Amino acid sequence: MRRTNGLCERCLAAGITVAAVVVDHIKPLALGGLDVDDNTRNLCQPCHHEVTAEQFGHAAPIGAKGVGRDGRPTSAGHQWNGQPASRAPPSAPRRMPTPPGGAKVH
Numbered sequence: 001m002r003r004t005n006g007l008c009e010r011c012l013a014a015g016i017t018v019a020a021v022v023v024d025h026i027k028p029l030a031l032g033g034l035d036v037d038d039n040t041r042n043l044c045q046p047c048h049h050e051v052t053a054e055q056f057g058h059a060a061p062i063g064a065k066g067v068g069r070d071g072r073p074t075s076a077g078h079q080w081n082g083q084p085a086s087r088a089p090p091s092a093p094r095r096m097p098t099p100p101g102g103a104k105v106h
Contacts, residue, residue: 022048
């Protein structure tokens with residue numbers, strides 16, 4: 001963590017300052033990586049989740065415009081960022097129209 005003053009290396013590369021919370025292995029130990037400083041990087045939790053998913057094939061990275069690295073919409077006007085829709089009171093049951101000739105179909 002001293003190497004980056006406790007900041008996430010991926011976020012720093014993108015020009016964002018975020019505290020790192022995980023020392024991540026670039027090549028995971030489970031995939032034969034070594035437990036040495038040259039095989040580590042300091043990451044924030046969202047970056048750690050993203051690289052782990054990529055390394056182990058659990059999820060495709062999100063690359064859509066208007067979507068943050070955490071998968072949430074970045075636009076303040078997006079419906080997911082708004083207030084929950086209010087529910088209208090249930091309306092009265094609708095009557096079925098009577099067929100021509102006045103006979104009801106059962």
